[in-house]
Amino acid sequence: MADQKFDVAVIGAGPGGYVAAIRASQLGLKTVIIEREHLGGVCLNWGCIPTKALLRTAEVYTNMKHAEAFGLKAENIGFDLDAVVQRSRKISKQLAGGIGYLMKKHKVTVIDGVAKFTGANGKGPSLTVTDKDGKTQTVHADHKIIATGARARTIPQAGLEPDGKFxxxxxxxxxxxxxxxxxxxxxxxxxxxxxxxxxxxxxxxxxxxxxxxxxxxxxxxxxxxxxxxxxxxxxxxxxxxxxxxxxxxxxxxxxxxxxxxxxxxxxxxxxxxxxxxGIVGNTENLGLEDIGVKVDRGHIVVDEYLSTGVKGVYAIGDVVGAPWLAHKASHEGVICVEKIAGLNNVHPLDTSLIPGCTYCSPQVASVGLTEAKAKAAGYKVKVGKFPFQGNGKAIALGEPEGLIKTIFDEKTGELLGAHLIGAEVTELIQGFGIARTMEATEEDLFHTIFPHPTLSEMMHESVLDAYGRVMHI
Missing domain, CATH: 3.50.50.60 (FAD/NAD(P)-binding domain)
Known part of the structure; x- marks a missing residue:
């Protein structure tokens, strides 16, 4: 295969890598993405998306078992494990295929193979890519972004290593x-x-x-x-x-x-x-030690704009450490590429603005500081709480168990953190995410009009509760 020259080469096509590639192309940079296994990475193929498909099945199954509470009848409730798994896999395949479409749409070259850094030159190290047949080519790019993700952490102890069976x-x-x-x-x-x-x-x-x-x-x-x-x-x-x-x-x-x-x-x-x-970054077999990229406790060390300190080499996403979230990886990809392109007004990532979601039942979601961390940081806080039991929509849904908790700086009114548990809180949390990003105070949230009847009204009530103004408890 002939050697190729690009402006940006991205190693790994997960939610960090493919978003970085799209943004680079949007900015007029000739871009290649190198993926050894699946477009979409772990998130689309073995993580975020397929697990949510499984959890949706569990949610429907649970509702079927409680059909009588809704005035319905459902008898002989059961499930087909193979069908449950196949639904999950089909959804993953559909979305991974969509990434292929996006690469074509944005004119991003896709190379299937394993990338490794080779000897440095005046413009930084090059990349050697080996395909599944063992053929190699050199990919030249002024800027290389490592987005190789992470894998499950294992316990180096007799009997505790995963075996794929038990x-x-x-x-x-x-x-x-x-x-x-x-x-x-x-x-x-x-x-x-x-x-x-x-x-x-x-x-x-x-x-x-x-x-x-x-x-x-x-x-x-x-x-x-x-x-x-x-x-x-x-x-x-x-x-x-x-x-x-x-x-x-x-x-x-x-x-x-x-x-x-x-x-x-x-x-x-x-x-x-x-x-x-937990998980550990995929840093092995990339040739990082040969080009001077620093790895600390299984993760690549980068600065606030995702540079490794080696000329033209950057890293984003799970491979650079916590929080290990797809949306964090995507955001880092955009920051990294916009900095490479020389855009003005590029802001480093503030991890306190990243919402975290757990899709168990009940769901859990949060953004910003916990109450304990806010106090440890020296804030004098005001805390508001509102239970799902006080919300008409939650009761109508048959989901009366939950809590919304908000934490404010008593001095400035800044929303320091929000912590939610209950139905659909993984969707609600973004309202508080926007408030954190826009540096909203309690007054801003007081004057925001929340529609009725919705679960989101509890967000408002929690804010009101922090200041002794709660309406419905």
């Missing part, structure tokens, strides 16, 4: 060969809790083990406590302040040695185990 990562949990009657989930972050929620809803006896003293440890403590009660009421067994010391695989099951909070060890038997203890 011990799953998120990938295997999305395409199960059998439905486990007894499931152990190790880790209670977003990934772990989403899978626990899915399998529990479909009838698996689900146990979650979390080393920290509470589940969803990145969330506000009050939201974590609310979630714990909700999950336990659904039948989940949750052990916090605990850890898995060892897994012993048998013929058809796994015996877990669980060290509980009180220091005692218990043995429990499970059909399958999901390992969900």
């Amino acid at each position: 011990i799953w990562t998120a990938k295997e949990a999305m395409v199960p060969d059998t439905f486990p009657k007894r499931l152990l989930v190790i880790g209670s972050g977003a990934i772990g809790i989403e899978f626990a929620s899915f399998y529990n809803a479909l009838g698996a006896e689900t146990t979650v083990v979390e080393m920290i003293d509470r589940i969803l440890p990145a969330e506000d403590e009050e939201i974590s406590a609310f979630a714990l009660k909700a999950f336990q009421s659904q039948g989940m067994k949750i052990h916090t302040g605990a850890q898995v010391e060892k897994l012993e695989k048998g013929k058809d099951s796994v015996t877990a040695h669980l060290k509980m909070k009180d220091g005692k060890t218990e043995k429990q038997e499970f059909d399958r185990v999901v390992l969900a203890i």
Whole structure:
């Protein structure tokens, strides 16, 4: 294959990489994207999208089981696991195909292959791309953006390594060969809790083990406590302040040695185990060490504009570290490319403006500081809360369990953070995201008119509550 010359080369076609490629093309830069496996990356193929398809199935199934509460009749409720998985895979395939269309539309060259940095020259290192047949070509570009994403973190301990059969990562949990009657989930972050929620809803006896003293440890403590009660009421067994010391695989099951909070060890038997203890960046086999790109604890080190410090080499998304979110990766891709193009008014990413969402049941969403972090940062705060039970739309939906919590700086009225749990809060959170980005104060939110009847009215009520003006509780 002939060597090719571009302005921008992007390594990895996930939500960071493909968005960076599109924006580069929009800005008139000749762009190539190099992908070793699937357009759309983990997010579209094995992460964000297919898991939401599975969770939607679980939501519908749960509603069917409670049809009588809505005046409906549904008998002999059941599910076809293969069909559930195939629906998820079909949706992923459709959306991944859409990325191919977007690349053509924006005239982005797509190369299937594995990229590696080669010797530096006056304009920075080049890229050697090897395709599936072993053929290589050199891709020359003034600017190279690493968007290789991340993979599941594993435990380097005997018996705890994923084997694809009994011990799953998120990938295997999305395409199960059998439905486990007894499931152990190790880790209670977003990934772990989403899978626990899915399998529990479909009838698996689900146990979650979390080393920290509470589940969803990145969330506000009050939201974590609310979630714990909700999950336990659904039948989940949750052990916090605990850890898995060892897994012993048998013929058809796994015996877990669980060290509980009180220091005692218990043995429990499970059909399958999901390992969900975080992710680590895909930094290997890129030749980074040969060109001087610094990697710290599995993630590439970059500055506020995503430069690695090596001439013409940048990195975005999961490979540069937390928060490991698709929308963060996409935003970084735009920042990086606009800085490369020399646009004015390019702002570094403020991670406090990034909403986080967990699509369990009930849903969890947040943006900005938790109450504890706001106080630790020296703020004197005003806190408002509003329960779903006080909202007409929530009651009409049959979703009366939930809470919206807002945190303000008492001195300036700035909205410091918002923390939500309940139906559709992953959609509601963006209202607070916009407020944070626009530096809204309590007065701005007081005077915003929220439509009735909607769940969004609770956002308004929570703000009013922080200042002693709540209407409906």
